[in-house]
Amino acid sequence: MKTDPVCGMAVDPAKAAAKVEYAGQVYYFCSEACHKAFTANLRKYAGAVPRGPRESR
Numbered sequence: 001m002k003t004d005p006v007c008g009m010a011v012d013p014a015k016a017a018a019k020v021e022y023a024g025q026v027y028y029f030c031s032e033a034c035h036k037a038f039t040a041n042l043r044k045y046a047g048a049v050p051r052g053p054r055e056s057r
């Protein structure tokens, strides 16, 4: 499971509504609304996400 950086929900990458690759990381979103909020505030959200365990896939 991944964490939606906008709402904090756990998101299953296989069922994510959207995903964004940014600064070498892939972010998954529970909904298109979260996706839009993220892309509108990339720095805010990407900067606010604490580094989780590294997952490379």
Ligand SMILES: [Zn+2]
Residues within 6 Å of the ligand: 004, 006, 007, 008, 009, 029, 030, 031, 034
């Ligand atoms: Zn969300």
